[in-house]
Every structure is written in structure tokens, then in C-alpha cells.
Amino acid sequence: MRLIDGYDAALFDLDGVLYLGPMAVPGAVAALQELDREQVRVLYVTNNAAREARVVIDQLRSLGYSADEHNVLTSAQVAAAALVEELPPGAKVLCAGSPNLAGLLERAGFEVVYAAADDPVAVIQGYHPKLDWRMLDEVSLAIQGGAKWYATNDDASRPTERGLVPGVGGAISVIRLVVGGEPTIFGKPHRPMLREAIRRSAASRPIFVGDRLDTDVSGANGAGIDSLLVFTGAHGKFDLVQAEPELRPTHIGAGVAALLDEPRPLNLTPDQVTCRDQTVRVESGRTVLAGGVPVTEDEQLDAVWAVAHLVWSRPELDYRETLESLTLVN
């Protein structure tokens, strides 16, 4: 039995899972083509509110993924749809985000404004790479004037080929320092995005596949669905082992192709955990690999998975040396 056989849809994060900047993650295109052939429903779920769904679809297609307007979901789309439920029709909304977000708000029937003096009933912040600081003045003043405060998502940073740059979470923190409190947020790991992704997938048992514990895995756990953490992006073995309960995935895999492999079976006792051929046990307060350091990536992932479960049940254990020896896993 393969991991995906237990699910009827797969929801994918994009950056660090299906592509890294401009390149496809090795093996991912072939894996998704296989899911396609087997008619597994696939949904692409991205927090990036600055790019139009059309641009995301074109990028995915150019890399070899099969994507269309039905299976790409952005936090800006979720936000615009949610505001229709929250605000009166045609309400004035101050948009401190990208032209993409403003366009979605207009198509949802709102009057988009850019000044507190226009008396908006709500403000929404979204990622915009060329945001003008003066828009943050307007956001602050509008909220002080009584406008409701929303944000598409709250990612603190964005990976780029040059390094990390600030995300919209930074622009939210600017406003928080002035007005206090918190906005209502739609993107991962918050509920509205996961709820809409599950609804669109029309699945009874979907799995979320992502590279981040704090957005992807946390969002899946919060929505009550299973998750697969892949090691091709932001988070690695140390993040996994140190994760608090609400950030722990259901499965791990080197990459998305793990959906087509059998799930990792576990045998847990208080003093040792076994995952297939890898047994990790406790010796004088430390984790130890019973059979020494395995040689393949897949075996090392089995060992990481066993270490994680042993440490989650016994957080006092020293696992550093064991994890460091598993050099094929990020």
C-alpha cells in the first residue's frame, strides 16, 4: 500500500515543495504526473497574494505541472471571497497590497480605496513587493477611524534566490506597533484558506503536502487533516524533532514522490522506536542508532522519523549527535 492510497486528494504548497525559485524540485513533476494518471485530485495552495492565479498557473505549467484555474488557490482569492461574507455589498475597502489583490476585491464587488479620508469600512494588507510606506500611514489612520483590519496572510519572510526578504507579516507588525491588536488573517496556517482548499478539493480525506511546519503542517493540523512534511524546502530534521505537538506532521518524506511510496511504519516503546530496519534507543539520556548510521537517504529518513517519535515522548533526551550523523537528510 502506498501513502496516497489512504487519501482522495493531495493539497500542495508550492515554493520549496514543487519548485525552488525558477526550477522544479527534482522528481516532483514525475510524481505529480503519476498522481494525475491515477486521477488523484490535486490542488495548489499558495499564500503569495501578490501574484495572479494566472501567473501561478503559467509558472506551474512551464515546469511541467498540470494546473488550471480550478486547482490553484491563492490567499488573495480566499481573502476576497471571505470579505464578501463579512462586509456589506459594495463596501469601501482600503487595499494595502498588490494590484492583483485590488483586482480581486473589485471583482468581488467592493469599492477599492487607497486613503483613510475615503472612510473605508475595512482595510486589507497583502504582500506587495513595491509597497509605498505612505500606504501604511493610511492603514493606521483607517483602523484608528474604526475600519476592520484584515490581512491575506502573515508570512514573516519570503525566500528568494538572493536570500530572505520581508513578507507581509512585517507590514502587519508595523501596524500592530501603532494600533495594537491583531488582524483577521486568511492564509495558511489560518482556517479560512485550509477550509476553502478542502472545499474546492471536494475530498473526504485530503492530505496536505508542505515544507514548513508553521504554515503547512500547523494549518493541516488545525483543519483536522493529515500532512506530509517534505525536506526539499524551508524546514529540516532539527525543526521536525523540536516541533511542538501542533506542528508535528502525520508523515515525512524526502520529497513529494513519497506519496507513491509505502508510509513509514512505526513500532513505539518507551525506550526505543523502530521504523522498518532502523531502531533508535535510549542510552544514558541520549538517542542511539542501534544498527549504526544507515547508508541510504530512505533509511536515514526512517531513522529521523524514529528519533522524532522517541524525542516527542521523551523531550529530555539528547538527540543532537544522532541527527547530525544522518547527513543525507537536511
Added chain:
Amino acid sequence: MRLIDGYDAALFDLDGVLYLGPMAVPGAVAALQELDREQVRVLYVTNNAAREARVVIDQLRSLGYSADEHNVLTSAQVAAAALVEELPPGAKVLCAGSPNLAGLLERAGFEVVYAAADDPVAVIQGYHPKLDWRMLDEVSLAIQGGAKWYATNDDASRPTERGLVPGVGGAISVIRLVVGGEPTIFGKPHRPMLREAIRRSAASRPIFVGDRLDTDVSGANGAGIDSLLVFTGAHGKFDLVQAEPELRPTHIGAGVAALLDEPRPLNLTPDQVTCRDQTVRVESGRTVLAGGVPVTEDEQLDAVWAVAHLVWSRPELDYRETLESLTLVN
């Protein structure tokens, strides 16, 4: 004896102390003219790094204050002077601030750059009302590339006639979310600005006059000098009574004219504090005005000062009703 007789210089914060937006604070111009006649050294000290000293001088003069380049000090001036001590001559500095800050850095001999790709040895953030978000990308990338991180000041917000708008503290928080850690900061309440203000005043016993506990009073306390909190600006009687020890001023006054009045004498016992004719005592866990609510602003300030000292020594006391009854004090 008047309050100012105990000091040989007075250092003034500007906004909320000498002016409110475009208007002089009532009574402040006359008070400073009196200090001038008595040859008390006066220094104007502002965290605003976006405005040139020249502009500040012109504004002060237009309101009737006597100001020149010798007695106006901005955080941008302090920053540029401090960087000369910290960095090699002619070093490349990435400036994420106003043209005023960039000009001061250039006059201090630095090569001002605006891109991480130029390999700056340091970045400095300063308030700039029209900051482009892309500069925050460059700041993040330069720090990831090894550049030292500085900021002129860290005010979270700025008062304007329209309401509060974000200060450079917000732009600092954006970067903190990406790179972690803290910049070196020069403005109030941090040491470099207070040290330079004291040096410039050439005083052996200066007093700092301000409207904010967290910048003005905290800065004065940190620099080991006395302070006068005035009630014409940001902070009021509740802020005063709730202040932690490091935020408590030496004196309070309705406005800067309090420098020309006698200081408030105090008589403290564990169960009651008397300031001139006002006695505040403890009754079943609450503060009580022994003589009822006084009728003049000056008497009410005496009562506030007595309440503050009683509550500072006995923080469990309920003082809300007493403070609320003193309606002539903010």
C-alpha cells in the same frame, strides 16, 4: 527657589512639549524666553531623523523660540557622528532613510549606497515618510551578507494632526522578523543621543524636559540626569502612576513653564503622601484625597504627584477613582 535654579541647562523634546503639530504649546514660548533672559543653556533634542536640522530651526523660530545650529540636535546627526567612530573612513553604508540622513552620512565621509549588491559594511534605518518597501529587501539582504545593522531611533509611531502613523520602529520590526537580533540604536532613549546632548549643553547638571516616559524620561534616567514630565503631549496621569521605576520622572508639571515654578515638595509616609496642601491616604486598599477634589490645575497636579508616590511604594492600591476625579490633568 524655582525648579530651574537647581540646573544649569534644560534639554527639550519638541513635539508635545514645545509644539503640537503646527502650533506652539500655550505658555511655552514665554517660558523659554524667560530662560533665555536668565542665560539658562537650552538644547532642542529630536528623534525625528527625516527633517534637516535647518528645517527644525526654522520651525522653532517661526513659533517664537530662539534656535540655531548649535542648540538643535537630531538623531540623524548623532547617528552620523557615531558611525564615524564605528566604521572605517569612507566605508559603504546602505541608507534606508530620508535624504537628510543620506546627506549627513555623505558629509561624514561615507559612501552612501542603496543596494545589497554594492556590498555595504553597514546599513542604517531612519524614518522616511516615503520609504520604498524594496529598500527593506535590500536592508535584509545586506545584513544576511554580513553588514552591521544600525538605526537612528526606534519610535513605534508618530503623532500627526490626522492621528498616529508608523515610525521607524515599524521598519525595524520588519527587518527583525527576517534576520532576528537587534540593531544598534542612537536616538532617545538610547545612550548615544543623551550623551551627545549632555556634551553639547556643556552643563554639569542638565534637566531633560519631555512628554514621553518611554523615550524622554527613560533616556534621562539611563543617562543619570533629572527629568521633568509635562502633560502637554503623549503621556498622562495614568501612564505616570503605572510607570515602572526606570520610567519615573524627577518632576512633573503642566507644561514647560513649571521650570519657573517651585518644585513640588513631598512628605512621604507608608500610609499617606502630602504634596503642599494635597494629602493622599490609604483607606481599605484605595487611595483617597484627604481634603476632597481640589479645584485648580496646580493643586490637582500636586494630588497626582502624591498619588504616584503612594502607589509606587504600594502597587496593590486601587487609585483609579482618585485619578479619574482629577479632571484638570490629562
